[in-house]
Amino acid sequence: MTVSAHSPAPGITVVTVAAPPVNALTAQGWFTLAEAVTNAGRDPETHVVVLRAEGRGFNAGVDIKEIQRDPGHTALIGANEGCAAAFSAVYDCAVPVIAAVQGFCLGGGVGLVGNADVVVASEDATFGLPEVDRGALGAATHLARLVPQHLMRALYYTAETISAKQLHHHGSVYAVVPREELDATALALARRIAAKDPRVIRAAKQAINGIDVQPVHRSYRFEQGFTFQLNLAGVSGTARQQFLDGGEKP
Template identity: 30%
Template sequence: MSDLLLREDRERVRTLSLNRPDQLNAFNQELYVALAEALGEADGDPDVAVVMLTGVGRAFSAGTDLLEMRQTAAGADDAGASHGFVGLVDALAGFTKPLVVAVNGLGLGIGVTLLGYADLAFASSAARFKTPFTTLGVAPEAASSFLVPRLVGRQNAAWMLLSGEWVDAEEALEMGLVWRVTSPEGLLATAWKHAATLAARPISSLVAVKETMTASLRPGIEAARELENAKFAELMGAPANLEALTAFAEGREPDFTNLPPGA
């Protein structure tokens, strides 16, 4: 397993911890691939009943590594992070066992949208959430245009996805984006206790319950991903996206006021 992802097994709960703390656990190609592979391994391991996902350091995940994304948008990296991203979303959508997420700090982009695939989501009171699609000049991802409204309601989803503004832990709890908010010190213990409760149940029954709960969602997820991917490809490398990524690399706020009409 990659050093970018830590693993611990205890009482049929496998804890996976994103481990790029100096980059706020932003997903580069290697981390996307590592987590996708780890989910696949856990799904096929008869000794694992539940997976718990969290982050090391002060962030859960800052989303996609924007420096790598800039290389992709500029055409310097033909593969970029897109292949690893798609593989991770495939793994999340196909994961058959309970997935418990413990958001320990900042969550941006995929650090928020993967909550659509969580069966239980816990957050530290220090957590904050942001879906920065419009501030990056791109489209939604990971079927978030379908899953986030189901979690938080259409207007809350519209605000999150359209504005790119921060949502704090209490707002996320009130919306339904997360199930419980705890103190930072108590987050992992609380999330693990609930994961262990599930893990004491028969795996075959856990899988059956999750399948029956999610089967009706699959057509919507597939349709949303197809449309999102098409829109993302259309906007990736377009003027707004290049301005956003250039501004990030230069350490300034993007200026979208001088873009071509319609951009």
């Protein structure tokens, strides 16, 4: 797995995740991503961050195989702490974060996107939380930032996905474009933001977070508590193994 950062234009830092085959991240992968986003925001030359991924999908969540291989709970704790760190890094980044999403965006991917400032997506992008099917809970906090409350509940309970076009209808996806235009669209938007006075943009990010009605950090950690409960009850391990045995793919 690699997380890289580069600056394609003044004021813009692009953070790219590449974790074949489906961009499911290990515990360390989430921490590495968190560090990359945080460092980008701390760079005074960065006015805006674009978060993107290589491959057929944006993110498939946590690496279930890593958790299942661990006879104890170290990997699970690491994954949960890593996810919390990465989601927080996006939300707390000192500058706006634009998420550029292609293909599937599942589990932890929704956590990243839900905490981003702006979302652009390809026409084939789908978003969903398969947590219920995996014996876990989490990221309802972030899905609730993308869709209305009752739709969030329906998607959560059924583990169904929603398309980028549908999210655009709800106003949470800024633009839906052909996949080949995704990066260019994200960069065009980034350039418009980067052209503003960075002192004002950084202050605006703090101000908008300060008036947010949802305490995203506390809310997500509350959800995670039920994941630990389900693991202690033996429910989660069984669900994860069924998923791995079934060979289901995003």
